[in-house]
Amino acid sequence: MNDCIFCKIINKEIKSDFLYEDKNFIIINDINPISKGHCLLIPKTHFQTIFDLPQEYPNKILNIIQKQSLNLIKQNLATGIKIIQNNYPSAGQTINHFHIHIIPQK
Numbered sequence: 001m002n003d004c005i006f007c008k009i010i011n012k013e014i015k016s017d018f019l020y021e022d023k024n025f026i027i028i029n030d031i032n033p034i035s036k037g038h039c040l041l042i043p044k045t046h047f048q049t050i051f052d053l054p055q056e057y058p059n060k061i062l063n064i065i066q067k068q069s070l071n072l073i074k075q076n077l078a079t080g081i082k083i084i085q086n087n088y089p090s091a092g093q094t095i096n097h098f099h100i101h102i103i104p105q106k
Helices: 005-010 057-074
Strands: 018-021 025-029 039-043 080-084 100-105
Touching (some): 005 025, 025 057, 039 057, 057 080
Antiparallel strands (some): 018 025, 025 039, 080 100
16 A cells, blocks of 8 residues: 555655565554553554454564564563553554564563
């Protein structure tokens, strides 16, 4: 999508440091973190909500979240992890590109 900030980041039109990247996903730091290490898991393909994801994505997403969460714990940024995902504006989605917040908690 032309006006999607996440698509622009994925296409390197907007600079961002990728904490993780594979052929389908990236992880970047949240621009307004709730806590140190707060990051976002974003699919490279533009999907608006969880309802638009291909069926094979949820397992891939959970594997990446698990690895990133363990990394945050190993880096002593967390003793627990909060995972948040919003769908549609009425539920708090502010960017219309599916993404998951991975938020370290101490």
